[in-house]
Amino acid sequence: MDDTIGFPDPGLDLSDGFKPHTSHWGVFSARQSEAGLEVRAYAGDPDPNGIIGNFPGALRHQARIAQPAIRRGWLERGPGPDDRRGRDEFVSVSWEKALDLLGDELGRIRDTRGPGAVFGGSYGWSSAGRFHHAQSQVHRFLNIAMGGYVRSVNTYSSGASSVLLPQILAGYEDITKRNVTWEQIAENTDIVLAFGGMALKNSMVAGGSISKHVERGAMEAARQRGCAFILFSPLRDDLPVEAGAEWMTCLPGTDTALMLGIVHTLVSEGLHDQAFLDRYTEGWPVFLRYLTGESDGQAKHAEWAAAICGVDADTIRELARRAAGKRALITVSHSLQRAEHGEQPVWMGMVLAAALGQIGLPGGGYAYSLGAIGYYGRRVNDVPGPTLGQGRNGVRDFIPVARIADMLLNPGTTYRYNGETRTYPDIRLVYWAGGNPFHHHQDINRLRKAFAKLDTFVVHELAWTATARHADIVLPSTMTLEREDIGYSTNDPLMVAMHQIAEPFGLARDDYDIFADLAERLGAREPFTEGRTSRQWLEHLYEPTRASLQSRGLEAPDFDEFWRRGSLVVPQQPDDGGRLRSFREDPVNHPLPTPTGRIEIHSAKIAAHGDADCPGHPVWLEKTDMPKPGAPCFLVANQPVTRLHSQLDFGGHSLGAKHRGREVARMNPRDADARGIRDGDIIRLFNERGACLAAVHVTDGIAAGVVQLPTGAWYDPMDPEDDAPLCVHGNPNVLTRDIGTSSFAQGCTGQLTTVEVEKFTGNLPPIRAFDPV
Numbered sequence: 001m002d003d004t005i006g007f008p009d010p011g012l013d014l015s016d017g018f019k020p021h022t023s024h025w026g027v028f029s030a031r032q033s034e035a036g037l038e039v040r041a042y043a044g045d046p047d048p049n050g051i052i053g054n055f056p057g058a059l060r061h062q063a064r065i066a067q068p069a070i071r072r073g074w075l076e077r078g079p080g081p082d083d084r085r086g087r088d089e090f091v092s093v094s095w096e097k098a099l100d101l102l103g104d105e106l107g108r109i110r111d112t113r114g115p116g117a118v119f120g121g122s123y124g125w126s127s128a129g130r131f132h133h134a135q136s137q138v139h140r141f142l143n144i145a146m147g148g149y150v151r152s153v154n155t156y157s158s159g160a161s162s163v164l165l166p167q168i169l170a171g172y173e174d175i176t177k178r179n180v181t182w183e184q185i186a187e188n189t190d191i192v193l194a195f196g197g198m199a200l201k202n203s204m205v206a207g208g209s210i211s212k213h214v215e216r217g218a219m220e221a222a223r224q225r226g227c228a229f230i231l232f233s234p235l236r237d238d239l240p241v242e243a244g245a246e247w248m249t250c251l252p253g254t255d256t257a258l259m260l261g262i263v264h265t266l267v268s269e270g271l272h273d274q275a276f277l278d279r280y281t282e283g284w285p286v287f288l289r290y291l292t293g294e295s296d297g298q299a300k301h302a303e304w305a306a307a308i309c310g311v312d313a314d315t316i317r318e319l320a321r322r323a324a325g326k327r328a329l330i331t332v333s334h335s336l337q338r339a340e341h342g343e344q345p346v347w348m349g350m351v352l353a354a355a356l357g358q359i360g361l362p363g364g365g366y367a368y369s370l371g372a373i374g375y376y377g378r379r380v381n382d383v384p385g386p387t388l389g390q391g392r393n394g395v396r397d398f399i400p401v402a403r404i405a406d407m408l409l410n411p412g413t414t415y416r417y418n419g420e421t422r423t424y425p426d427i428r429l430v431y432w433a434g435g436n437p438f439h440h441h442q443d444i445n446r447l448r449k450a451f452a453k454l455d456t457f458v459v460h461e462l463a464w465t466a467t468a469r470h471a472d473i474v475l476p477s478t479m480t481l482e483r484e485d486i487g488y489s490t491n492d493p494l495m496v497a498m499h500q501i502a503e504p505f506g507l508a509r510d511d512y513d514i515f516a517d518l519a520e521r522l523g524a525r526e527p528f529t530e531g532r533t534s535r536q537w538l539e540h541l542y543e544p545t546r547a548s549l550q551s552r553g554l555e556a557p558d559f560d561e562f563w564r565r566g567s568l569v570v571p572q573q574p575d576d577g578g579r580l581r582s583f584r585e586d587p588v589n590h591p592l593p594t595p596t597g598r599i600e601i602h603s604a605k606i607a608a609h610g611d612a613d614c615p616g617h618p619v620w621l622e623k624t625d626m627p628k629p630g631a632p633c634f635l636v637a638n639q640p641v642t643r644l645h646s647q648l649d650f651g652g653h654s655l656g657a658k659h660r661g662r663e664v665a666r667m668n669p670r671d672a673d674a675r676g677i678r679d680g681d682i683i684r685l686f687n688e689r690g691a692c693l694a695a696v697h698v699t700d701g702i703a704a705g706v707v708q709l710p711t712g713a714w715y716d717p718m719d720p721e722d723d724a725p726l727c728v729h730g731n732p733n734v735l736t737r738d739i740g741t742s743s744f745a746q747g748c749t750g751q752l753t754t755v756e757v758e759k760f761t762g763n764l765p766p767i768r769a770f771d772p773v
């Protein structure tokens, strides 16, 4: 308890008028003067992140929204389905007018259709502060002022794994936050098999705030001690050079087959840990019949796996022998499950770890999504942090988050989810604050048709994103630097007093103040605000932390003192290996929270669902989107290096990495040569759903047959009047498929699709995504 070792806090550099602040991509201090905005990374961070360099150029950029705006068609003709969304012009209006019109429309929907006609999932990352967190604000508002809303469950990050893991291993947080830590890896691990890697670009960011980026140092320390890192990925930089990894380019989407080949080798050579399987797992015999081919006629041996995944059979066998009997760690990235049948590699990774028998030992076993987010897999704070109450949602209905277009296009139709048959509701109004679905959702051309069906689409945004451009009512919100907040994450010990650095842009207002005025129009100001100003809310939300520190006899500064200092280190729980460790030590008294209390290699519950696309144990399932004539290359649409998703794509750090204004794709020289494409060219990527332009970097750091284009370049249709316009900027979601992972979890599958690529030789169209509206 009370373990803050390893977290000396040098404090933020507050000299020269700099003030403390934080973001999903790091703690910093900043100063706004006539010279513009300057940022200084937190001195306690051993490996600060360049993404904070997006702030200076973004703060006063013309892409910011200066004034409330209403789509002309909605203003003139009122609410109703309209395919002019995303094509129409906007009319700037006063706050008074915007809020009056919106208040009336919310009242109409509430009183005629009820809150079940409102979709308020509002998925997205918004900002790091805990009070002005846009989702918390919009959910609280809709609950209190509207009586509720149809919500979304799960995330785009872990749509398949967050439904699966609790049924086969342990709670999602047990596995991602209280499991194998970076210190354990540095000290104990002999070999890491990293499926999808642990790219440093990803651990640079975190949910909430992040003070220290430790991953590079931990991998370097492990490597120096003799730990071997094996990277299975289409991209070499999915592990840092410090890890000294051996890079194996398995074909995208085939990790499950590869893992089956490794486990088959373990079993056929008697290298698997039968004692572990007997003592801790459920269903191994059923799985074994599948592995050996007894149940389906096909043994999953190394040759079989090699023919599917492209890693040769000798290498697969060698990997099994190298991992057996060692402190072996299997890591599976989020990306593997953000694809068709994404449940399978997550489940099979766990089975591989179980067969190696290391689950629950320091630095060994199974670490799902380690490295996807900074500090994941590290310790959890031992004091409560600030959380804004959401009120009560009077609507029970929900959708799995990535099924939004299906819901809007097909009200009243049924779909499968987690063993149930459910019905899509009839949504008339969508309210979004703090997310960018026209960046994050798949098959944007289809999404446009889905949003055309609404009566009204309301968006709070700080900038003219594609989502704002598809809305009916656009309300300008402040960005984090323009307001006070508390920065905090449950697994980062540094709580940050986020001072206001700059005045709001134009007429932008805090989401909270916008909702307070709307609540007034709906007769709910007092329950929404509880009579508090923003500053009073911060004091109120800080109090549980202070009281908890005080009750333990620790230094417990009052709010004013915390605010003056700028940061506060809170104690963390010990690194005790969490639930998997205690299960290993005593499986009878510390059973897992699965139906059998054991590691479920076979799940009777999932088998009973009867869904062929996710049966009762992990299996290799053929993909329906494989390279073919017309789309012969895999497209990996992964997370970007220079920004968080689409946020501040107009900031200097993000713009600086583009080439001729376009997002940069990567291709192997073999694929480029075959198409007469050279490094630095502009290419057109296309398939049956859409097309976009991008610049290209030709490199042997990517596997042949794979093209990579990160997410987050703002959708920029050349001619918005088209049904499937060319995106001239490089948003891969004009190409991705909008299907669920399976009937079981219905997660997002945006990571992987297939495309053709050609050199673009026409006149280069201008980028207009960042133009003011």
Ligand SMILES: Nc1nc2c(c(=O)[nH]1)N[C@H]1C(S)=C(S)[C@@H](COP(=O)(O)OP(=O)(O)OC[C@H]3O[C@@H](n4cnc5c(=O)[nH]c(N)nc54)[C@H](O)[C@@H]3O)O[C@H]1N2
Pocket (backbone or CB within 6 Å): 123, 124, 125, 126, 127, 132, 134, 156, 157, 158, 338, 433, 434, 435, 436, 437, 439, 440, 441, 442, 460, 461, 462, 463, 465, 477, 478, 479, 480, 511, 637, 638, 639, 644, 645, 646, 647, 648, 711, 732, 733, 736, 748, 750, 751
């Ligand atoms: N093809 C493909 N698509 C993917 C993925 C993939 O791997 N491949 N990954 C998916 C994943 S894992 C995720 S998490 C999603 C991310 O998708 P999102 O979370 O929707 O992406 P962000 O760009 O972070 O969107 C946050 C938005 O909030 C706005 N914002 C910031 N602060 C505030 C504020 O204070 N108030 C308001 N009102 N707005 C604010 C920002 O300007 C930004 O537009 O993308 C998914 N999409």
Ligand SMILES: Nc1nc2c(c(=O)[nH]1)N[C@H]1C(S)=C(S)[C@@H](COP(=O)(O)OP(=O)(O)OC[C@H]3O[C@@H](n4cnc5c(=O)[nH]c(N)nc54)[C@H](O)[C@@H]3O)O[C@H]1N2
Pocket (backbone or CB within 6 Å): 156, 157, 158, 195, 196, 197, 199, 201, 202, 203, 204, 205, 232, 233, 234, 235, 238, 250, 251, 252, 253, 254, 255, 333, 334, 335, 336, 338, 372, 373, 636, 637, 638, 639, 640, 641, 642, 643, 644, 645, 751, 752
């Ligand atoms: N800089 C930055 N960091 C981020 C984010 C960001 O936007 N920017 N977003 C954050 C969020 S919300 C999330 S959910 C996490 C996402 O965490 P992840 O989903 O793990 O991240 P990605 O970068 O999308 O994918 C990781 C790598 O998986 C590889 N890969 C793709 N498909 C396959 C496959 O089939 N098999 C194998 N073996 N490898 C494959 C790709 O080469 C890719 O680089 O990242 C977080 N970190």
Ligand SMILES: [Mo]
Pocket (backbone or CB within 6 Å): 155, 156, 157, 158
């Ligand atoms: Mo995510």
